Amino acid sequence: MAPLSLELGIAGSAAPGQRVSGDLEVVHYYDRGGGVLVAAIDGIGHGEEAAASARLAADTILRHPQENLAGLLMRCHVTLRGTRGVVLSIASIDLRQATLSWLGVGNVVGVVFHANGHATPREELLVRPGVLGYGDLPALHASAIPLRPRDTLIFATDGINRHFSEGLAFGASAQPLADHIMAHHCQRNDDALVVVARAS
Numbered sequence: 001m002a003p004l005s006l007e008l009g010i011a012g013s014a015a016p017g018q019r020v021s022g023d024l025e026v027v028h029y030y031d032r033g034g035g036v037l038v039a040a041i042d043g044i045g046h047g048e049e050a051a052a053s054a055r056l057a058a059d060t061i062l063r064h065p066q067e068n069l070a071g072l073l074m075r076c077h078v079t080l081r082g083t084r085g086v087v088l089s090i091a092s093i094d095l096r097q098a099t100l101s102w103l104g105v106g107n108v109v110g111v112v113f114h115a116n117g118h119a120t121p122r123e124e125l126l127v128r129p130g131v132l133g134y135g136d137l138p139a140l141h142a143s144a145i146p147l148r149p150r151d152t153l154i155f156a157t158d159g160i161n162r163h164f165s166e167g168l169a170f171g172a173s174a175q176p177l178a179d180h181i182m183a184h185h186c187q188r189n190d191d192a193l194v195v196v197a198r199a200s
């Protein structure tokens with residue numbers, strides 16, 4: 001089987017009155033293109049302070065792309081001590097093996113929509129409670145699912161209404177899909193971020 005490739009769509013907006021968003025996406029290919037990390041990070045609070053926390057988490061992830069996801073989130077937890085912390089959900093996609101493993105701490109929604117013919121058309125990431133950088137974390141274990149051509153991964157921070165996926169039309173490609181979700185489901189009271197990754 002040929003390796004998967006990913007088509008990406010990203011849409012974001014800062015909370016009203018804020019110059020910068022505290023939400024930040026990560027898309028990072030590693031292992032000579034054999035793997036890709038996709039994450040949505042929500043820095044606690046707003047503005048520059050939240051953006052700085054989110055950047056710190058992103059930098060930590062980018063420095064250790066091949067580490068297992070639980071270890072990666074523990075690194076973020078340690079690095080972010082002393083900040084107000086972040087919540088995030090992250091997926092590591094093995095494009096050659098066609099598998100996706102994912103893990104989330106906090107409330108960033110993660111959903112995979114399988115293309116037609118799959119027994120479970122929609123799988124939601126079971127996020128763990130907590131804040132990276134603050135307090136204690138529960139035990140973290142990534143879970144893995146197969147990824148096939150036309151399957152679509154979506155991460156959305158809590159600036160997006162969590163029912164965003166109801167009635168979503170998957171005919172659109174990744175960027176129009178991200179734009180559609182932002183246009184129709186942004187709560188407009190918080191930073192908002194949607195990351196769409198569609199396999200082909």
Ligand SMILES: [Mn+2]
Nearest residue numbers: 042158159190
């Ligand atoms: Mn938020």
